[in-house]
Amino acid sequence: MSRLAYFDTAAGASGDMILGALVDLGLPIEALRAEMAKIGLGGYRLETKTVQRCGMRATKVDVVVGHTHDHHHDHHHDHGHDHADAHGRHLGEIVTMIEGSGLDAEVKQRSIALFQRLGEAEAAVHGTTVEKIHFHEVGAVDSIVDIVGSVWGLRWLGVQRFVASPMNVGGGTVKIAHGVYPVPPPATARLLESVPVFGEGSLERCTPTGALLVTGHAAEYGPVPAMRLTNVGYGAGTRDTADRPNVLRILVGESTESSLSADRVLVLEAEIDDASPQLLGGLLESLFTLGVKDAYLTPVQMKKSRPGVLVTVLAAPSQREAVEELLFRETTTLGIRRQEWDRTTLEREIVRVTTAYGPVGVKVGTRGGRVYNAQPEFEDCRRAAQAAGVPIKEVIAAAIVAYRGSR
Numbered sequence: 001m002s003r004l005a006y007f008d009t010a011a012g013a014s015g016d017m018i019l020g021a022l023v024d025l026g027l028p029i030e031a032l033r034a035e036m037a038k039i040g041l042g043g044y045r046l047e048t049k050t051v052q053r054c055g056m057r058a059t060k061v062d063v064v065v066g067h068t069h070d071h072h073h074d075h076h077h078d079h080g081h082d083h084a085d086a087h088g089r090h091l092g093e094i095v096t097m098i099e100g101s102g103l104d105a106e107v108k109q110r111s112i113a114l115f116q117r118l119g120e121a122e123a124a125v126h127g128t129t130v131e132k133i134h135f136h137e138v139g140a141v142d143s144i145v146d147i148v149g150s151v152w153g154l155r156w157l158g159v160q161r162f163v164a165s166p167m168n169v170g171g172g173t174v175k176i177a178h179g180v181y182p183v184p185p186p187a188t189a190r191l192l193e194s195v196p197v198f199g200e201g202s203l204e205r206c207t208p209t210g211a212l213l214v215t216g217h218a219a220e221y222g223p224v225p226a227m228r229l230t231n232v233g234y235g236a237g238t239r240d241t242a243d244r245p246n247v248l249r250i251l252v253g254e255s256t257e258s259s260l261s262a263d264r265v266l267v268l269e270a271e272i273d274d275a276s277p278q279l280l281g282g283l284l285e286s287l288f289t290l291g292v293k294d295a296y297l298t299p300v301q302m303k304k305s306r307p308g309v310l311v312t313v314l315a316a317p318s319q320r321e322a323v324e325e326l327l328f329r330e331t332t333t334l335g336i337r338r339q340e341w342d343r344t345t346l347e348r349e350i351v352r353v354t355t356a357y358g359p360v361g362v363k364v365g366t367r368g369g370r371v372y373n374a375q376p377e378f379e380d381c382r383r384a385a386q387a388a389g390v391p392i393k394e395v396i397a398a399a400i401v402a403y404r405g406s407r
Contacts (some may be wrong), residue, residue, distance in 0.1 A: 002347040003213060005157055006224055007164035007214050008249035012205025012237065013343060017060055017248035018213055020235025022153035025250060035152050036145050038102035044141050046149075051236050054245040058236035063142035080175030091119040094144065100128025104381040113146045113291030114216045117322045118208065121190035143209055151329035157252060160348050161263065163225050164218035166196035171207030184211075193321060196221050201243060210248075211407070216291075219263055219316045227253035256288050263325050265293060265343050266317045268324065270333040271300055282345060283330050287313055346372055353402035357384040360399040374403055 007013065023029055031047050036046065044065045051060045094115050098108050154162075167190070169184040176185055183204045184192065189353055191211040199205075231255045237246040272280070280297055287295040292315040302308040311331065315323050317340060324336055346365035351374075360380045365373040375398035378392075385392040 002161055002255045003157075003159045003349070004161040004163060004225065004227055004253060004255050005154070005159045006227075006251040006253075007162070007218060008224075009165050009206070009210075009214060011241075011244055011248065012168050012170060012207075013149055013210030013248050014207040014237060014274075015143060015209035015213060016063070017054070017210065017235040017237050018057040018150045018250075019061040019146060019153065020048075021233035021248050021250040022150070022156070022235070023061055023077060025157070025231055025233035027153050027156055031156075032149055032153065035103065035107075036149055039097060039144070039148060040101060041097075041141050044145065046145070051240075053240050053247050054163060054242065056234065056245040056247060057364060058234035058245070058247045060236040060238075063145045065141050065215075086287070093113060097144075098148065103152070104155075104371055107148070107152050109289060110216070110291050111151045112154075112289055113210055114147060114151070116290060117216065117267060117319075118187070118212055121187050123189055125186040126152075133307050145328055146209050147213065148271050154213075154217055158349060159252065160161050161219070161255065162217040163220045163222070164214050165223070166198055166221060167192060167195050167211070167214065168201070168205045169199050170201045170203045171199045172202040172204070174204040194318065201241070203241070215318050219318065224251065226256045228256055229253040250398055263343060264269060264317055264340050264343070266315045266320055266323075266338060266340055268313045268315065268320070268327070268336050268338045269303060269329065270311050270327060270336045271308050272311060272331055272333055273302045273306045275309075275332045279331065283311070283327075284329060286326055287323070290319070290326060292319065292323060319340050326349070348378070351403065351406070353399055353406055354383070355395065355398040355402050357388045357390065357395050360384060360395065360402070362399055364401045364403075371407075374400070376400060376403075 019032075023032070025151065029046065033046050044063055045063045047064055051058055051061050059141055060103050095112050098111050098115075101108065103111075108391055169188070171183055173180050173182055174185055183199070184197075184206060185204075185208070188206060188208045188211045192206070192215065195215055197206075229251060231249045232252070234247045235250070237248075239246055284295050284297070292313055294314040298310040298312065299309045300308050311327065311333075313323055313327070320338065322337075327333060346367050348363060348365055350361045351364050352359055361377040363373075363377060364371060376396050378396075381392050381395040381399060385395045388395070
């Protein structure tokens with residue numbers, strides 16, 4: 001059985017609500033603090049407490065920044081910023097900060113991909129380029145911690161599949177850096193394209209950070225899938241509303257739908273015969289930074305006997321717009337074909353093993369309880385090999401031996 005997590009967003013979603021639900025599920029707050037310290041941000045502290053929301057117990061996580069103000073909106077800080085961050089940050093500054101941190105490579109990659117996607121949404125809304133976008137709200141310390149911390153925490157869950165309910169965006173208006181806007185504000189609406197949404201209540205229920213994190217992880221939307229429920233976490237928003245508990249639930253369990261993991265994958269293709277190989281090499285790097293499932297180049301023979309390249313990208317359906325924007329921006333193609341495929345995959349989990357060179361993750365693929373594949377994570381092996389001054393293949397071999405010895 002595959003392990004899955006379900007975002008119940010009936011009351012909305014925000015970064016602090018997701019962090020609260022993760023801590024409520026058992027994510028150690030000290031471990032979260034230690035991971036966030038690797039980013040190099042200062043002047044804040046992470047606080048957690050148990051609160052009541054409409055009579056329901058939930059966990060509240062706050063990123064408390066020096067000289068913070070009381071922001072009068074539903075989810076505490078997605079649209080506010082501290083004095084030190086009053087001028088926000090450009091995307092390049094945030095990417096440099098994350099790349100230079102001591103975070104795990106997969107956490108870095110997914111966090112950067114989310115900020116890139118947010119930048120593209122903001123650029124489309126304001127009619128400019130990603131490079132010129134200045135993050136007034138989501139460039140603030142609290143929101144950077146919310147996003148990167150949630151990425152790390154959701155990976156900590158060790159699930160293979162994320163599903164979400166239709167997203168409640170709320171109603172009314174919200175004040176952001178550019179003025180007063182109807183709910184959902186422009187960037188949030190852009191992030192929720194192709195996602196089922198509804199509006200209940202007179203408050204902003206789904207913030208940009210909440211929309212970014214849920215849509216960046218969930219590949220399916222609908223009712224709670226068939227599963228054997230093992231744990232439920234409740235993350236609180238700031239306000240205690242009277243109409244419904246202002247909480248986001250994350251349900252975690254084992255899928256009972258099949259012994260195999262099945263999902264949908266978006267396939268995008270474009271043939272190119274007029275681009276430099278240097279551009280195409282950089283294209284693959286950009287696609288993987290975006291967080292696609294796979295991307296590759298295939299030599300093809302095109303019209304007028306010209307040699308060309310077929311670019312193929314496998315991505316989550318929710319990534320369509322971001323992938324298409326990147327392909328149009330970074331290549332010379334004039335069109336992109338797309339289709340969705342059903343696929344069946346082995347259940348996957350990362351097993352940590354101890355070697356003479358340090359801890360290494362081993363990706364294990366199973367079906368019906370039988371192990372079909374076990375492969376050490378290359379980046380873990382590379383880092384351990386560099387630290388020990390030994391060939392990578394020695395670390396890989398040691399990790400395989402350690403995994404077999406642990407069975």
